[in-house]
Amino acid sequence: MSVPAREILHETIRNLYFHVCMWMSMMVLFTTSVIYSIKYLRSQNLRDDVFALNFAKIGILFGLLGYTTGAMWAKYTWTEFADASQIFTEPKLTGAAIALLIYFAYLVLRGSLTDIDKRARISAVYNIFAFAMLFPTIWILPRLMESLHPGKGGNPALNFDDLDNRLRIVFYPAIIGWTLLGVWITSLKIRIDLIKEKSLLNG
Amino acid sequence: MAKKIFLLFACLYLVLPSMLLAQVNDPEKQYTAFDMRHNGKIYVVVSVILIIFTGIILYLIRLDRKITRLEKETK
Numbered sequence: 001m002s003v004p005a006r007e008i009l010h011e012t013i014r015n016l017y018f019h020v021c022m023w024m025s026m027m028v029l030f031t032t033s034v035i036y037s038i039k040y041l042r043s044q045n046l047r048d049d050v051f052a053l054n055f056a057k058i059g060i061l062f063g064l065l066g067y068t069t070g071a072m073w074a075k076y077t078w079t080e081f082a083d084a085s086q087i088f089t090e091p092k093l094t095g096a097a098i099a100l101l102i103y104f105a106y107l108v109l110r111g112s113l114t115d116i117d118k119r120a121r122i123s124a125v126y127n128i129f130a131f132a133m134l135f136p137t138i139w140i141l142p143r144l145m146e147s148l149h150p151g152k153g154g155n156p157a158l159n160f161d162d163l164d165n166r167l168r169i170v171f172y173p174a175i176i177g178w179t180l181l182g183v184w185i186t187s188l189k190i191r192i193d194l195i196k197e198k199s200l201l202n203g
Numbered sequence: 204m205a206k207k208i209f210l211l212f213a214c215l216y217l218v219l220p221s222m223l224l225a226q227v228n229d230p231e232k233q234y235t236a237f238d239m240r241h242n243g244k245i246y247v248v249v250s251v252i253l254i255i256f257t258g259i260i261l262y263l264i265r266l267d268r269k270i271t272r273l274e275k276e277t278k
Contacts, residue, residue: 009244010243010244010245011242011243011244011245011247011248012244012245012247012248014245014248015247015248015251018248018251018252018255019251022255061258061259061262064258065254065255065258065259068254068258069251069254069255072247072250072251072254073247073251075247076240076244076247077244077247173217174217176217177213177214177217178217180210180213180214180217181214181259184210184211184214185259185262185263185266188266189266192266192269192270192273195273195277196273
């Protein structure tokens with residue numbers, strides 16, 4: 001499979017199938033998580049809380065992998081034209097770090113509450129706020145500021161010069177594939193939690 | 204069970220091609236010394252794949268341990 005030739009990027013353009021897919025799957029998982037949180041608040045069914053928690057957990061896993069791979073990619077591309085101060089103040093990096101920290105706080109918040117119903121309710125509300133912060137921190141803010149990350153100054157999904165069609169053929173199925181992998185791991189975790197809390201849910 | 208196997212294969216068929224296709228076709232000879240930038244920086248892609256692979260495998264091992272603990276508890 002050939003890829004478009006780009007300066008600095010060279011073959012690393014293939015990281016699009018991995019690094020970017022991590023973030024796309026993370027978005028899907030976090031979105032599902034917040035849907036279950038809203039569902040919990042409507043139904044007060046602890047089952048929905050288990051779903052929301054595990055979708056958020058796997059979302060964090062994918063976010064961490066996306067962050068690490070991004071760091072690796074940046075090390076061999078950005079360092080060739082940008083200096084350290086530019087890289088350390090990169091808004092996309094800072095934004096993604098803030099977004100992930102907000103989600104870490106979600107887990108910490110859950111861990112700090114012992115009452116099951118209170119924990120489920122408070123963390124569901126927190127999850128909605130965390131989701132509300134997700135879009136500004138990783139999509140909107142980096143585009144408003146001077147950024148090294150591709151996708152600045154406009155919407156890459158609507159910019160047809162940005163993404164070559166040869167990349168799209170692999171990129172779109174890869175997003176679906178990675179997302180399904182995430183959903184599968186999540187379903188395993190949900191099933192474990194449901195067995196663990198069987199007495200709580202049915203009793 | 205059939206549903207599970209179908210899902211697994213759906214994952215594999217969608218993820219694996221992207222791994223196979225991420226190979227070098229026309230290596231550039233811009234860097235002579237062997238480092239990550241060799242062969243048009245393809246080793247950066249290799250490292251990225253390895254990071255994701257180890258990350259997911261480590262997570263699954265943790266999950267496996269949790270299941271083992273749960274099994275012992277229910278016995």
